[in-house]
Amino acid sequence: MHGPMRAYDKTLEVWHVFEELHSQGKVKQLGISNFYDPEAVARLYSDSKVKPAVIQNRFYADSGYDILIRKFCKEHNIYYQSFWTLTANPTIINSNAVKKMAEKRGITTSQIFFRFMMDIGVVPLTGTTNETHMKQDLAVLDMPALSSEEIQIINEMLSDSI
16 A cells, blocks of 8 residues: 555555455555554554555655664564665765775675665665666675674664754
8 A cells, every 4th residue: 555545544444455355365465655654554553454564665864764663563574665765865875984884895885775774674675777786786685794883883874864
């Protein structure tokens, strides 16, 4: 579901239609996108038979990087998927700290940020049409995790930008 409706009863009505499609086997999983209110996420979760499998939101400072929603996802085994991951975070990606991490490994700063996202339990969504970037993005899956110190450095940059 792409965003909540203005009235919660309408959101729930749409969700119930999706649940019916799920029960008919027409869809395998349900998810929500652009839900930035943790209470709205919790309410929909509570009121639904088929629970959201994924929440896809823009990962950026204006939403506080969805700290509470990501916590809810972790507690309820829901995937949190970020979109606009690189575009919304140029200051962090282009920071000296991230550049040093990338240089140390011989990879791009975007790859460092995607690896960080995966290390903190976020599934980053990439929207590139550039074949080289696609290969770089996929290569992140086989890269070792960042060190706890590197994760802490980037987490602090996120906190500082809120």
